[in-house]
Amino acid sequence: MRISRLFSHQHIRLLLGILVTILLLAHVVGALNLSFIQAMERFAYDARLQLLTPGGLDDHIVIVDIDETSLQQEGHWPWGRNKLAQLLDRLFDQYQARLVAFDVVFAEKDESSGLAALQTMRQAQISQRPDIAQLIDALAPGLDYDQQFADSMRGRNVVLGYYFRHDSRMQHNIGALPPPVMQADVIAGRDIAYQQASGYGANLPLLQQQAKAAGHFNPDPDEDGITRRIPLLVAYQDGVYEALSLAVARQVLGNVQVMPGFSHSMHYAGMEWLELGQLKIPVDANLNALIPYRGRQGSFPYVSAADVLHGKVPQQQLQDRIVLIGTTAPGLMDLRATPVQSVYPGVEIHANMIAGILDGSVRQQPAYTLGAEFLLLMLLGVGLSILLPRMRPVPATMLSAAVLSLLVLSNLLSWKIGVVLPLASALLLVALLYVLNMSYGYFIESRSKRHLAQLFGQYVPPELVAEMAARPNQLGLEGESREMTVLFCDVRRFTTISEALDPQTLAKLMNEYLTAMTRVIHQHRGTIDKYMGDAIMAFWGAPLHDEQHAANAVNASLDMVRELEKVNAGFQEKGWPALKIGIGLNTGEMTVGNMGSEFRMAYTVLGDAVNLGSRLESLCEYYAEPVIVSEFAVRAATQYLYRELDLIRVKGKDAPVRIYAPIMVEDAAAEQELNQYELALAAYRQQQWQQANIAFMALQTMYGGRRIYTLYLERINHFSRHAPEADWDGVFNFGSKRGEA
Incomplete structure (x- = not known):
């Protein structure tokens, strides 16, 4: 079951x-x-x-930062395009930058110079004051900041940025898009869920015409608002347009063509990478690339835009570098949440992506x-x-x-x-x-x-119940045969004691006594079988198997004798009589399990070995020993020191059994007494009556009047006058007066 x-x-x-x-x-x-x-x-x-x-610093890409210091020195943003032209001239002429990319869109004309107002004045004065009109015409080129900025880009490796819109409700486009990197029909029919833009905000046509390239800088954060990837390609109408980082990398590599990379697998039609010459950029099914962040902000060197404008940056810091112009100023709203930092400059995101494309560190998914x-x-x-x-x-x-x-x-x-x-x-x-x-x-x-506690809680301690639950395969309630050790304990002369006490006092005395003895049995992993008035029956080896069942039982019996001394001390203080106990132990094959009737069941042990344990307990008073164990228990618990008491034949058993008393205190004196006792016992069994008599008399004189010495002296006296039969084997038969055969 x-x-x-x-x-x-x-x-x-x-x-x-x-x-x-x-x-x-x-x-x-x-x-x-x-x-x-x-x-x-x-x-x-x-x-x-x-x-x-x-980690570390990648100085191949330098970020020219429109930071708070630059805004304080040069004025609020947006700056005039003439200042941006000066910035470009510094970067290319003085610092010899390799490429400059703007993480900024220039979608509207720069009218900060007042040129529009002068043009209006010219129209008003052209008929009346031709000289003023000529003066305005002469001043106009110097006040056309957009043209100056466009002129500063001419022939230089400059990449602009722009953005796409994905809200179909906004149809108005601003500025001019760069040429697409490929036509949409190149990837048509493929399993690619790329972004499809509905509009854009791009740079002035004048500026776009002079730039080498332009790329979108649309963020593509995940659902939690964190930017982990960049859409490298976005489709708009019939064209496919590149990201700012891809545009920069292409220009650095010599304006190479972008080619789609498709898997050779017949089961997957999606694009897996983009090819830039010899480089492959892994992309996912949406043409997004994972951003290979180097670390927290500052993984690329920053220089202040104001310092560049005033020539304060060391030459070697910008020479032959890829320069990204962006902002970390909080008010300009170009800060993003990233996996490496919750507030991270958008321009450095592009720097990470560019570096990853060029050094091949973009991870594929x-x-x-x-x-x-x-x-x-x-x-x-x-x-x-x-x-x-x-x-x-x-x-x-x-x-x-x-x-x-x-x-x-x-x-x-x-x-x-x-x-x-x-x-x-x-x-x-x-x-x-x-x-x-x-x-x-x-x-x-x-x-x-809980079930085990209900079944065995009255027999075993809680600690053993927990161990039983941990080893359920060792449990069984049905009857089975095991080698176990049984213990019987009885109070000597209990009838006399009970007659001297009133019922309430007797109940209290027995409760304290039984509690103390049960506690000792539980401490040594014993199972309480039952209480029989003043008697206790316990066993070892069930319900859990216990390889040390005999040793645990012997140890428990000795501790019960010691514990009784403490109990008697307490009884003396209360005016109660002291108790004496006898304990019998036997080891052997026993039947254990739930037994009883349909009205009441009990977990108990049965068998001849159990009966022998009961008989041994009844001999304790005869031999005046608190504990008597059989030879079978001695063989199973050899770590203790024993005194052989007798070779007996109990009633109902033909085979004799040796019985022993475990030594309570093991010391040199006990071992010396035991050695002399064994010599005396050997002389007795060899029928050397005179030698045996002398030996036992010496033991009685030296070590006190043990009951066992008196018993053997009585037997020697008997056999000296009445010799045993020729086949006498030294067995004492309980039921005969002096152990005759």
Whole structure:
């Protein structure tokens, strides 16, 4: 019955594990949207990114920062285009920058010079004052800041920025787009969910015509508002347009062409990378690229735009560098939330992306990882659902920890080689299966403990009940045969004591006595069978197997004698009579289990070995020993020192049995007495009556009047006058007066 219940629990755990696995698989394939798993995956991505960012300073890209200092020195933003022209002239002429890119859009004309007002005045004065009109015409070129800025870009490696709109309600476009990097029909018909813009805000045509290239700087944050990727290509009408970082990288590489990269697999039609000459940029199904953050803000050198304008920056810091012009000033609203820092300059995001494209550190997260995740979850789910229900808590914990560690380590290794694999769903599956099995086991175990406590709480201590629950396979209530040790304990002359006490006092005395003795038995892993008036019956070796059952029983019997001394001291203070006990121990094959009738059952032991234990207890008064154990118990508990008392044949048994008394105090004097006693006993059994008599007389004189010495002196006196029969084997037969055969 127990086995069938065990298997049913395993089946339930297996089914629950498979159900959890199916739920996660449904999420992976998109049939079920579990947003918390997506949040966990983003958290896991951020944790890996923060843990494994390369750090350090990449000085190949320099950020010219329109910071608070620059705004204080040069005036509020936007600056006049003539100042930006000066900035470009400084960067190219004095500092010999390799490329300059603007993380700024110049969508409106610069009218800060007052040129528009002068043109209006010219129209008003041209007929009346031709000289004023001529003067205005002469001043106009110097006040056309847009033209000055365009002239400063002419022939130089300058990349502008712009943005796309995705709100179809806003139809008005601003400025002029650059030429597309490819036509939309190049990727038409492919499984690519790229962004489709509805409008744009771009630079003045005058400026766009002079720039070498331009790229959009549209952010694409995830649902939690954190920027982890950049859309490298965005479609608008019939063209496909590049991001600012891609435009910069292309110009650095010599204005190479952007080519789509498709997998050779016949089962996947999506684009997996973009080709820039010899470089490959991994992209996902939406043509987004993961930003390879180097670290927190400051991974690239910053210089103040004001310092560049005034020539205060060292030449070597900007020479032959890629220069990005952007802002970190909070009021200009170009700050983003990123995995490495909650407030991060947008211009440095572009710097990270450009550096990643050029050095090949952009990590790939191809669409086929979805299939890998599905297969991994299926293997983990089925495997752990089968294994964990069959394992005990410690091995199950070790296995789960090992699987979790292996998942994390293998994922980190794939990250190091540039492949981003899903992690959260696999970790969650392993954790859920572990918690499911441990929780199920815990509650079932708790229920089993309560059941065991109901069954065995009156027999064994709570500590043993907990151990029984931990080892249920060793339990059984049906009758079975085991080698065990039984103990019988009885109070000497109890009838006389009970007659001298009133019922209330007698009840209190017995309660204190039985409690103290039971506590000792429990401390030594014993099971209380029953109380029989003043007698106690206990056994060792059930309900749990105990390899040391005999040793534990002997130890308990000795401690019971010692504990009785403390109990008697308390009784003396209360004016109660002192108690004396006798304990009999025997080891042997016994039948143990629930036995009784349909009206009452009890967990008990039966058998000849039990009966012998009871007979030994009754001999304690005859030999004046508090504890008597059989030779079978002595063989099973050899670590103690014993005094052989006799070789006896009890009533109802043909085979004789040796009985012993364990030595209470083991010291040199006890060992010396025991050695002399063994010599005396050997002389007795060899019928050397005179020698034996002398030996026992010496023992009685030297070590006091032990009852056993008196018994043997009486027997020697008898056998000296009445020789035993020729086949006498030294056995004392209880029932004959002097042990005659």
